Amino acid sequence: MEIRQLQYFLVLCNELHFSEAAFKLGISQPTLSQQIRVLEDELGVPLFDRIGKKTFKTEAGNLLEHHAIQVIQQLENAKNAISDLTNLNTGHLRVAVLPSDLDYRLTSLLVDFHKEFPHTKVQVIPSIDILNKVLDNEVDIGVGLEIQLDHRLNCIPCYTETYSLYVNKEHALAEEDMIVAENLINIPIVMYPKGFYGRDLIDTWCTNQQISIDPIMETGSVTSLLQLVKEGIGATIQPSQLIDSFQSLDIRAISIKHSPTRKLEMFYRNDKYLSQSAQAFLKRMETFFASELM
Known part of the structure; x- marks a missing residue:
């Protein structure tokens, strides 16, 4: 059984x-x-059923697929580990994050990371499907909402943050330190669309x-939402720490009781080799979130 045959098998x-x-x-x-056919002859069982123009995996095919994925992943891990050893600080790091507010806040972290790993290509990919991107190996690290325990993943809690009501400085509630949920009922609100x-x-x-x-208005960009707040179109409800990135807009973040x-949390596949740069990125993320809570 050859690696090439397993790769052909997995594509099929x-x-x-x-x-x-x-x-x-x-x-x-x-x-x-x-x-x-060579694979099937070696294993002594059919891996696919061919019914008319359709192809289906047999039970043996499903079993081989499970193990073949692990074999190919371990081979890829070995190649990446050796490359990491011989080409320090190079490579490609893919990180999926929550769209709009979280990807916007990572700019300072990315600047510092680039100074330490100038030859590592970094892709920050905003996504509302972070978990599947990690599981499907489309990205190396996911940064998103806490997920249910999954034996395939290593998870590192980042932090817990509250949300606040964002209003412009002329808003009737602008001088309030805290409001209750009932205060929101009659306030014009601008928000992300459903699905975010x-x-x-x-x-x-x-x-x-x-x-x-x-x-009264929906947009998928935090920048546009806060611009609408600045112009008095409506208020919005956003993570409390986000105000630090928009001090120049003359808007206020009011605590909500x-x-x-x-x-x-951050998560990544536990069967995937993490390069030195990826491990350094995880540590920087932990430090970054810890500093936001100070």
Whole structure:
């Protein structure tokens, strides 16, 4: 059994179509079929059922897929570890983060990280599907809301933060130190669209507080939301620490009693090799979030 054959097999598992898998691999369909037959002959069982024009994995195919993924991942880990040893501070780091507010706040961290690892290419990818991006190996590290325990992942808690009501300096509530949930009912609100983490969290909190809010305007950018606040279009509910990045807009963050909260954590696959630069990035993230709480 060769690594190349396992790679062919895994592509076919994903495509479940010989022609499309062969095209993706850059080989002919007869070549792919022949390599799959070699695997099946070696194992003594069929790996795929071919019914008409459709292809299905057999029980043996599902079992081999599970182990083949681990074999390919371990091989990739070995290559990355050796590359990390011989090419210190180089490589490619992919980090998925919550869109809008979190990716916006990481700029200072990225500047400092680049100074230490100038040859490491960093991609910060805003996403509302962070968990699957990590599990599917599309990114190396995810930074998002606390997730349920998963045996495939290592999780590092970052911190818990509250939310505040953001208003412009002329707003009737601008001088208040704290408000209660009921104060929000008749206030024009601008928010993220449904489906964004921040919006879904606020909607759930409102339900628990037995209130409802109906935003007069929705946008997926925190910058545009706070610009709308500055112009007096409405108020918004955002993470409390975000105000530090928008001091120049003359807006205020007012504490909310029993406010919405979110727990953030970093997570990555426990079967994936993390380069020295990736490990350094995780440590910097921990320090960054700890400083925001001070």
